[in-house]
Each structure stands twice: as C-alpha cells, then as structure tokens.
Amino acid sequence: MHATDTTPDEALPEDVLPTTALQEAGRLMTVCNSCRYCEGLCAVFPAMEMRRTFTSGDLNYLANLCHNCSACYYDCQFSPPHEFDVNVPRVLAEVRNESYQAYAWPPAFAGAFERNGLTISIVTALSVAAFILGFVAFRDPSVLFATHTGPGAFYRLMPHNAMALLFGLAFLYALVAMGMGLRMFWRDIKEPPETLREPPSLWQAMKDAGSLRYLDGGGVGCMNEDERPTDNRRLYHHLTFYGFMLCFAATSVATLYHYVVGREAPYYWYDLPVILGTLGGIGLLIGPVGLLVAKRKRDSVVQDEVRLGMDVAFIAMLFLTSLTGLLLLFLRETPAMGMLLAVHLGVVFSLFITMPYSKMVHGLYRFTALVRYAKERRTLAESHATAG
Amino acid sequence: MIDAKRRYDVLVIGGGNAALCAAISARRSGASVLVLEGAPKFYRGGNTRHTRNMRCAHDAATEILTGPYTEDEFWNDLLLVTKGRTDEDLARFMIHESKEMLTWITEQGVRFQPSLGGTLSLGRTNSFFLGGGRSMLNALYLTAEKLGVEVAYDAEVVGLNIDGGMFVSAVVQHEGAKLEVRAATLVAASGGFEANIEWLKASWGDVADNFLIRGTPYNRGTVLRMLLDSGVESVGDPTQCHAVAIDARAPKFDGGIITRLDCVVFGIVVNKHAQRFYDEGEDIWPKRYAIWGRLVAAQPDQIAYIVFDAKSLDLFMPSLFPPIRANSIRELGGKLGLDPEALDATVTGFNGAVQPGTFDTTKLDDCRTEGLSPPKTHWARALDTAPFYAYPVRPGITFTYLGTRVDKRACILMEGGTPSANMFAAGEIMAGNVLGQGYAAGIGMTIGSVFGRVAGREAAAHARN
Numbered sequence: 067m068h069a070t071d072t073t074p075d076e077a078l079p080e081d082v083l084p085t086t087a088l089q090e091a092g093r094l095m096t097v098c099n100s101c102r103y104c105e106g107l108c109a110v111f112p113a114m115e116m117r118r119t120f121t122s123g124d125l126n127y128l129a130n131l132c133h134n135c136s137a138c139y140y141d142c143q144f145s146p147p148h149e150f151d152v153n154v155p156r157v158l159a160e161v162r163n164e165s166y167q168a169y170a171w172p173p174a175f176a177g178a179f180e181r182n183g184l185t186i187s188i189v190t191a192l193s194v195a196a197f198i199l200g201f202v203a204f205r206d207p208s209v210l211f212a213t214h215t216g217p218g219a220f221y222r223l224m225p226h227n228a229m230a231l232l233f234g235l236a237f238l239y240a241l242v243a244m245g246m247g248l249r250m251f252w253r254d255i256k257e258p259p260e261t262l263r264e265p266p267s268l269w270q271a272m273k274d275a276g277s278l279r280y281l282d283g284g285g286v287g288c289m290n291e292d293e294r295p296t297d298n299r300r301l302y303h304h305l306t307f308y309g310f311m312l313c314f315a316a317t318s319v320a321t322l323y324h325y326v327v328g329r330e331a332p333y334y335w336y337d338l339p340v341i342l343g344t345l346g347g348i349g350l351l352i353g354p355v356g357l358l359v360a361k362r363k364r365d366s367v368v369q370d371e372v373r374l375g376m377d378v379a380f381i382a383m384l385f386l387t388s389l390t391g392l393l394l395l396f397l398r399e400t401p402a403m404g405m406l407l408a409v410h411l412g413v414v415f416s417l418f419i420t421m422p423y424s425k426m427v428h429g430l431y432r433f434t435a436l437v438r439y440a441k442e443r444r445t446l447a448e449s450h451a452t453a454g
Numbered sequence: 455m456i457d458a459k460r461r462y463d464v465l466v467i468g469g470g471n472a473a474l475c476a477a478i479s480a481r482r483s484g485a486s487v488l489v490l491e492g493a494p495k496f497y498r499g500g501n502t503r504h505t506r507n508m509r510c511a512h513d514a515a516t517e518i519l520t521g522p523y524t525e526d527e528f529w530n531d532l533l534l535v536t537k538g539r540t541d542e543d544l545a546r547f548m549i550h551e552s553k554e555m556l557t558w559i560t561e562q563g564v565r566f567q568p569s570l571g572g573t574l575s576l577g578r579t580n581s582f583f584l585g586g587g588r589s590m591l592n593a594l595y596l597t598a599e600k601l602g603v604e605v606a607y608d609a610e611v612v613g614l615n616i617d618g619g620m621f622v623s624a625v626v627q628h629e630g631a632k633l634e635v636r637a638a639t640l641v642a643a644s645g646g647f648e649a650n651i652e653w654l655k656a657s658w659g660d661v662a663d664n665f666l667i668r669g670t671p672y673n674r675g676t677v678l679r680m681l682l683d684s685g686v687e688s689v690g691d692p693t694q695c696h697a698v699a700i701d702a703r704a705p706k707f708d709g710g711i712i713t714r715l716d717c718v719v720f721g722i723v724v725n726k727h728a729q730r731f732y733d734e735g736e737d738i739w740p741k742r743y744a745i746w747g748r749l750v751a752a753q754p755d756q757i758a759y760i761v762f763d764a765k766s767l768d769l770f771m772p773s774l775f776p777p778i779r780a781n782s783i784r785e786l787g788g789k790l791g792l793d794p795e796a797l798d799a800t801v802t803g804f805n806g807a808v809q810p811g812t813f814d815t816t817k818l819d820d821c822r823t824e825g826l827s828p829p830k831t832h833w834a835r836a837l838d839t840a841p842f843y844a845y846p847v848r849p850g851i852t853f854t855y856l857g858t859r860v861d862k863r864a865c866i867l868m869e870g871g872t873p874s875a876n877m878f879a880a881g882e883i884m885a886g887n888v889l890g891q892g893y894a895a896g897i898g899m900t901i902g903s904v905f906g907r908v909a910g911r912e913a914a915a916h917a918r919n
C-alpha cells in the first residue's frame with residue numbers, strides 16, 4: 067500500500083494504466099509534480115510540469131527522456147526507506163524497457179526483448195557460424211586458412227558485391243524495423259509527425275544528445291554507486307558513441323572508395339578508412355568496458371535489474387565488433403585472417419539484424435524524445451513571451 | 455567511529471544545515487570536529503532535507519535572483535511577519551551576514567537554480583537549491599568529509615555534562631552503548647522540539663494530538679530540554695511555531711512539502727460543523743500560507759475542509775492526494791462526513807454574498823463578498839460549477855520557535871544574560887531569537903546557515919585559545 071494510492075472513485079476507466087511499471091510511474095509523477103525540487107536536474111521534470119495527469123503515452127515519453135543519471139534518486143527526501151518510496155530512475159528504466167518491447171516491429175519479434183541477452187548471444191553465434199560455413203562451402207576450405215595480401219585480399223573469401231548486398235540488406239531491414247518502432251512511439255505519445263521535421267527542435271536535440279547534456283546530474287556529474295557524483299558514464303558513453311560513429315564513417319568511406327574510386331580494401335594504415343576505423347575502434351573498446359565496469363559498480367536500487375541482460379548484450383556486441391575489427395586489421399597478413407574475417411562479419415551482421423531488438427533503440431527513442439522536448443520548451447517560452 | 459578517548463575541539467550536535475555549516479566553518483578555522491547526528495544516514499539532516507530555498511539579502515540581480523533585495527527590505531519584511539517580536543540587533547546582524555552567505559555556501563558545494571515552477575513570487579528574494587534540500591545536504595556532507603570532519607550517524611545525544619555554564623562532555627547513544635564524548639566547545643544545532651508530541655501537548659493541550667509533523671521525527675528537543683534545564687536562558691513562546699494547514703491524509707511525520715495545499719484562496723474553508731471561520735482571501739497566498747495552521751488548530755477537532763469547484767481545479771500547484779470529488783455540494787458534504795444540509799446552507803449563503811468582479815489571481819482583485827461574516831475579501835467566486843472538490847486539512851507543524859538565547863557570536867546566554875564559556879547554538883534551536891512569531895519563506899535556512907557559520911568559527915577560535 068502506498069500513501070498515494072488514489073481512492074477508487076477517483077480513478078476513471080481511461081486513467082487505468084496497463085502495466086505495474088506504468089502505474090508506479092504514474093504514482094511517482096504525481097508525487098514529483100507536487101514537489102518539483104528536481105526540476106533543474108534534467109529534462110524529465112520540466113516536461114512533467116507541463117502536465118497534470120499522465121497517460122501511458124506521457125509516461126513513455128518521460129521514460130525515454132530520462133538518461134538514468136540517478137541524481138534525482140539521491141537528492142530525493144522521499145526515496146526508500148521513506149514510506150513514499152520514490153525511485154524515479156528505476157521505475158522509468160522499467161517503463162522505458164517495456165516501451166522498447168511494445169514498439170518492436172514486427173510485433174512477432176517483440177519477445178526478443180524478454181531474454182535479450184540470450185537471444186542476442188544465440189543470433190550472434192549462429193551468424194558467426196554461418197559465415198565460417200559459408201566461406202568453407204562457397205570457397206575451397208583451404209582458402210580460409212591461407213595467407214592473403216594485397217588489394218582484394220578479403221574478397222577472395224567473399225566477393226565484395228555479395229558482402230555489400232548482404233550487409234546492405236541487413237542494414238536496410240534494421241532501418242525499416244526501427245522506423246516502424248519510431249512510428250509506434252510517436253503515435254503513442256500523440257505527437258504530430260511534423261515535429262520531426264522542425265529544424266530548431268532537431269538542432270537542439272542534436273546538441274543535447276551529442277553532448278549528453280542530461281547525463282550530468284544537473285551539473286556535477288551523474289551518480290553511480292551512491293550520492294557522491296564520481297561516475298564517468300558520460301565520458302565512456304561519448305567514447306562508445308563517437309567510436310561507433312567513426313567506425314561507421316570508416317565503412318562508408320571504404321564503400322565510396324570501392325565503388326566511386328575503385329580502390330579495394332585492405333587499405334594502408336595511413337589511409338582514411340583505417341585511421342577512422344582504428345580511432346573509432348579504440349573508442350569502441352574503452353567505452354564499452356568503462357560502461358560495463360560502471361554498470362557493475364552501480365547501485366542496484368536505481369537499475370531495472372530484470373533487464374540488465376539487454377544492456378550487457380548491447381555493450382558486449384559493440385565491444386566485440388570493435389575487437390574483431392581491430393584484430394582483423396593487425397592480423398590481416400597472417401593465416402588467421404580468414405577466420406577473423408568470418409567472425410568479424412558474423413558479429414557485425416548480428417549487430418545489424420538484432421539492432422531493432424536491442425538496446426540500440428534507446429538512442430532512437432531518446433533522441434526523438436529530446437526533439438519533442440525541444441519543441442515543448444520553445445512553445446512554452448513563446449507562450450510566456452506573448453503572455454507578458 | 456566515535457573516539458571516546460579523544461577530546462575534540464568542537465562537538466556539533468545535529469546533522470542539518472546549521473550543524474554542517476558550523477562543522478565546515480569550524481574545520482576551516484583549523485579545529486578538529488565531530489558531528490553527532492541522531493538519525494540514520496538516510497534521514498541525516500532532519501528538516502533541512504525537506505527545504506527548497508533560503509532568503510538572503512543581495513544588492514543586485516544575479517543569474518538566479520530576479521532583482522535586488524536590500525537589507526532594509528529584508529528587515530521590513532521580518533518586522534511585518536513577526537509584528538515586532540524579534541531581537542532587532544541580532545536580526546539585523548543576521549540579515550547583514552546573509553549577504554555573504556550565498557557566496558560562502560556556494561563555495562561549500564551547494565548549487566542554486568532560479569525559483570521553482572509555481573513559486574514565482576519568491577524569485578527575487580529566495581535562492582532555490584538545485585535538487586532541493588537533500589541535494590544541498592549531500593554537497594555539505596561531501597565537503598565536510600573532504601575537509602576531515604568526522605560524522606557519526608545513529609548517534610543521539612542523551613546527556614550533557616555542563617558545569618556552571620561550561621560544557622564538559624556529552625553522552626551519546628551509539629551502536630547499542632552509551633559513550634561519553636569530550637570536547638573543548640559545543641555547538642548545539644539539533645533542531646526544535648516539533649516531533650515531541652508530549653512537549654507540544656504541555657503547551658498546547660490535548661489538541662496537539664491532532665497535529666501532523668511535516669518534517670523529521672528526530673527533532674524531539676532532547677538537547678534543548680537539557681540546555682534549558684542547565685541554566686540556559688530561553689527565548690520565545692512554546693506555542694509559537696511555523697504551522698500550515700496540510701492535507702489531513704498526510705502521514706504523522708515526514709510528509710514534507712508535497713502534502714501542502716495552495717488552494718485556500720480559491721474556495722472556502724469550513725470546520726467540522728460546515729461553518730466558515732476566516733477570510734480566505736485576506737491577502738496573496740504566500741503571505742497567508744503560514745497562518746492557517748494556527749487557524750485550523752483553533753477549530754473543533756483541529757480539522758477543516760477546503761471546498762472549491764471545477765473552475766479552480768487547475769489554478770494551483772498539484773499535491774500528493776487527489777481532492778475528494780462529488781457532483782453536488784450535498785454529496786460532497788456526505789463524503790466528508792459533514793452535515794450535508796449545513797454545508798449546502800453555508801455554500802448557498804456564500805454564493806449569495808459574492809459580488810460581481812474581475813477575477814485575477816495575480817493581484818488583490820475586486821471579487822469579494824458583501825454582508826457575510828467572516829467576509830471573503832478577494833478572489834470570491836460562487837461555488838456553482840460541478841464537480842465540487844474538497845481537501846481535508848489539519849495543522850502541520852514545521853518547526854518550533856522556543857529556544858536558547860544567543861548573542862551575535864551565536865554564543866548561548868545563561869539565565870541573567872551572561873554568555874556561556876564554551877557553548878554555541880544555531881538553527882531551529884535558537885530560531886526564537888529572530889522569530890518571536892510569524893514566518894517569511896526561506897528564513898529557517900538563513901538562521902541555520904548564518905548562525906551555524908558564526909558558531910563554528912567562534913567555537914574553533916575559542917577551542918584553540
């Protein structure tokens with residue numbers, strides 16, 4: 067029993083929230099909206115203050131706006147053991163994770179979020195196995211363990227066009243599935259599609275997401291183990307995210323080289339794809355390790371403990387992508403290259419096709435939630451300006 | 455944790471704003487400091503955990519304050535709310551020192567933000583803590599820890615050895631044992647006695663059984679009692695306190711800010727006989743907020759009901775519990791356990807007395823009643839739009855004013871007015887020096903910070919001599 071349970075006759079049918087996590091989030095937002103002490107910490111509380119009642123769409127929006135910096139938990143006079151039992155970071159994490167599942171497309175695959183760590187491990191293992199088998203089946207098995215050097219070395223194992231087609235399709239699938247998820251999210255929060263085309267809101271959201279403005283506990287840094295803001299999650303997230311983007315840029319440049327300039331991989335160490343890929347790869351090694359260590363040390367009370375597997379699987383996939391890529395770079399002139407290429411491609415393929423069913427979607431929903439928040443802020447400021 | 459063999463330079467009793475400001479300033483002055491906090495770690499810092507802002511004088515607008523607030527203006531505000539029941543010398547000293555406070559406390563790690571949504575009227579005078587009072591405390595504790603202040607939690611002081619106005623040692627209940635702690639000086643910063651219902655009853659009578667305590671259950675006045683029993687001069691009246699009308703459904707202790715209700719001015723307030731008893735629209739709400747606790751305390755069974763209609767539902771800050779709702783005034787009366795006929799008659803009488811006017815929440819408008827006793831002098835609108843709503847309210851005690859008399863060095867004065875040799879006090883425990891009655895938002899923290907800082911500095915200086 068919570069002190070804030072509403073009396074039965076106050077709850078109208080349309081107010082009934084479908085899940086326990088949403089109901090708890092609804093209760094918390096009523097508590098928080100009566101207090102507002104945390105409004106300077108992040109975007110969630112100012113967005114909350116623009117509302118007085120909370121539908122499941124509102125709560126899903128707020129949950130995806132939350133970066134889980136956890137400052138509000140340690141700053142709260144009502145967090146447990148207080149009888150009001152206010153734990154916003156944990157409950158919003160639960161709501162957020164449920165929302166990933168609810169928006170998954172096609173809905174038949176939504177179950178992948180249930181035991182996400184296991185699902186992703188199996189898909190990855192199968193994918194790696196398929197590449198090894200494929201290399202062996204389509205080529206002479208000896209090719210796999212031979213030493214290949216010079217331009218086109220990789221393509222002796224798998225033709226470039228086949229590689230481009232396969233990965234192009236996988237990526238396209240991920241984009242479509244994630245786009246459908248975004249559509250669901252946007253409908254759920256009842257925001258018109260035009261908002262996603264407003265340059266000022268997009269630009270603001272890019273700045274907020276790019277700098278992780280709201281992963282900083284309102285200025286001192288986020289909280290991880292206790293009330294002391296000592297954590298470096300923002301730094302590690304930057305390394306991971308920008309590392310990933312650099313790797314992505316490396317692949318894009320290489321593809322352009324191949325089709326536009328006609329230069330084939332592998333490239334020399336000083337060539338742009340290698341430099342971008344190496345720098346990105348290093349970020350993508352250190353970042354995920356840092357995030358994983360921080361996660362292990364993190365106060366379990368502010369985490370969605372049921373779905374930790376999802377976080378770990380995603381971090382591990384990014385790490386493996388980078389690790390296998392860098393190993394491939396360093397050992398490409400040895401007989402290990404064939405095997406490493408199969409493993410690397412298997413991991414990347416799995417990363418692509420599981421993207422819509424992995425923690426990767428957090429970036430999409432959070433970024434777009436920030437777009438909506440930017441718009442709400444502007445609208446509010448404009449209405450204040452005209453009011454007086 | 456507590457080293458009973460050691461003699462500390464400064465012993466601080468309490469763990470809130472006053473205690474931490476004292477501990478930090480004493481430590482910065484070079485003293486060894488032990489803080490004894492009676493509460494467990496989560497509840498450290500008593501009422502300070504619940505605060506949101508402090509009132510400091512400043513000569514110019516800042517990033518977070520919308521305009522200047524001069525010492526004279528602060529003094530006039532204090533004079534107004536206390537109706538002159540304040541120690542002018544001490545109050546003016548505090549106001550003067552409050553100017554430096556904003557800088558000093560920021561240096562101790564505390565962060566501020568512009569006034570919170572829904573509190574715009576305080577944007578010029580009050581500085582709001584980013585993340586609220588517990589965040590503020592976390593910052594102070596972190597600074598104290600880094601400076602080498604020792605802190606013990608679950609360490610209630612249950613005895614004081616005072617010899618002719620001179621502090622010798624304190625007895626502390628800690629980890630199942632009673633320890634004696636010696637120190638060269640004492641800073642008493644252990645709050646008022648608001649959580650001690652027996653003490654409240656001694657001065658208020660049995661009505662105090664129906665009071666709700668808005669903040670910490672740990673401020674039971676143990677240390678204050680022992681000091682007063684050891685020849686320390688008291689200041690203030692034991693029935694004076696900060697008391698507001700809060701939701702009657704709030705827990706007995708520690709319900710905090712979210713049980714407050716800001717809708718009195720939008721409706722009428724009736725007692726258990728469904729009768730009105732005070733002008734709900736006397737002045738703007740921030741200026742009348744703190745009188746309603748006493749008003750409700752004077753009603754039978756210390757209960758009252760704020761009744762309003764659909765027109766006003768979204769005009770005030772939301773609060774923890776939803777209002778009780780009904781489609782007619784009679785039905786509402788029934789749900790509240792009032793005589794439905796009596797409530798209906800009161801509302802009909804009120805509606806009939808409402809004069810035409812232009813409703814405006816931003817100023818003292820001309821919506822008032824005529825020929826009604828008591829009148830409602832502003833924001834009076836007929837309660838005629840269903841559904842109708844009500845909040846039950848009880849007196850919510852924030853903190854008590856009876857305390858130890860101090861001088862400008864925050865030094866405790868003994869009966870007859872001589873300063874104690876080595877005892878200082880800060881915060882609620884000496885608030886009565888400044889607040890004889892009444893309250894101005896944010897002044898509780900000013901009293902704690904200013905006198906805490908002074909007490910720590912003076913205690914350290916004394917200890918090292």
Ligand SMILES: Cc1cc2nc3c(=O)[nH]c(=O)nc-3n(C[C@H](O)[C@H](O)[C@H](O)COP(=O)(O)OP(=O)(O)OC[C@H]3O[C@@H](n4cnc5c(N)ncnc54)[C@H](O)[C@@H]3O)c2cc1C
Pocket residue numbers: 467468469470471472473490491492493497498499500501502503504505506507508509609610611612643644645646668669670672673674675676677710711852853880881882883895896897898899900902
């Ligand atoms: C809901 C609420 C909101 C408020 N908001 C504001 C606001 O916005 N601005 C403002 O200025 N004021 C506000 N106040 C008032 C403010 O909280 C107090 O004036 C201020 O915190 C007092 O500080 P203090 O350090 O004297 O006492 P406290 O912060 O209460 O600290 C006293 C400490 O002493 C400890 N203690 C008590 N007895 C013993 C013992 N025997 N041994 C050891 N330790 C003991 C307690 O555990 C406690 O930690 C609010 C109060 C409440 C209840």
